Amino acid sequence: NAGVMQNPRHLVRRRGQEARLRCSPMKGHSHVYWYRQLPEEGLKFMVYLQKENIIDESGMPKERFSAEFPKEGPSILRIQQVVRGDSAAYFCASSPRTSVRPITGELFFGEGSRLTVL
Amino acid sequence: SQQGEEDPQALSIQEGENATMNCSYKTSINNLQWYRQNSGRGLVHLILIRSNEREKHSGRLRVTLDTSKKSSSLLITASRAADTASYFCAIQGAQKLVFGQGTRLTINP
Numbered sequence: 001n002a003g004v005m006q007n008p009r010h011l012v013r014r015r016g017q018e019a020r021l022r023c024s025p026m027k028g029h030s031h032v033y034w035y036r037q038l039p040e041e042g043l044k045f046m047v048y049l050q051k052e053n054i055i056d057e058s059g060m061p062k063e064r065f066s067a068e069f070p071k072e073g074p075s076i077l078r079i080q081q082v083v084r085g086d087s088a089a090y091f092c093a094s095s096p097r098t099s100v101r102p103i104t105g106e107l108f109f110g111e112g113s114r115l116t117v118l
Numbered sequence: 119s120q121q122g123e124e125d126p127q128a129l130s131i132q133e134g135e136n137a138t139m140n141c142s143y144k145t146s147i148n149n150l151q152w153y154r155q156n157s158g159r160g161l162v163h164l165i166l167i168r169s170n171e172r173e174k175h176s177g178r179l180r181v182t183l184d185t186s187k188k189s190s191s192l193l194i195t196a197s198r199a200a201d202t203a204s205y206f207c208a209i210q211g212a213q214k215l216v217f218g219q220g221t222r223l224t225i226n227p
Contacts, residue, residue, distance in 0.1 A: 004160075033214060042121075042206060042219040043161070056213040091160055106151060106163035107215060 006110035025094030141207030
């Protein structure tokens with residue numbers, strides 16, 4: 001059973017370009033979380049999605065950032081007009097929860113996508 | 119803030135010694151989780167302790183929870199070089215896990 005798959009693992013963009021990060025959750029998981037990690041820091045929550053729904057986007061910057069989790073295909077974190085401050089590792093995690101209730105179990109993390117903005 | 123705060127920020131010990139990391143938080147919780155992150159890798163779940171539990175073991179790991187003091191500790195016994203990693207506690211929020219800044223543990227051979 002494959003784990004959470006993220007791609008690309010490394011992405012280099014110039015300022016002003018767009019970055020698209022993809023996440024395929026574990027088989028059977030319908031809940032996806034995106035976190036951002038700056039070097040030597042902890043993970044900062046960005047967004048929580050279920051299939052076709054954004055449940056909590058309280059950690060997402062108001063501009064340039066968007067996320068989706070379509071009925072078919074991976075979850076996408078999209079960053080438009082990237083700036084140097086967007087350089088970070090972006091982690092996706094999934095869980096098998098089937099309803100919107102407080103977490104009772106662990107999250108399964110991917111290996112992350114490391115974005116470098118030149 | 120729901121965020122847990124780990125202490126110390128960094129810890130360096132000799133192989134074979136025990137390592138203790140602490141996590142303090144401010145809100146009431148349903149559970150508290152510990153994760154490990156090796157350099158350049160994703161997070162791996164270690165252990166979950168529920169609010170009605172006081173202690174939990176998993177192999178060389180021992181986790182305690184004191185809800186009256188709003189604190190938890192992670193003890194790694196008989197440390198090995200492979201235990202070198204960052205360790206994070208995570209507090210359950212309404213819809214998400216909130217992670218602390220982590221403790222960077224270095225095991226010296």
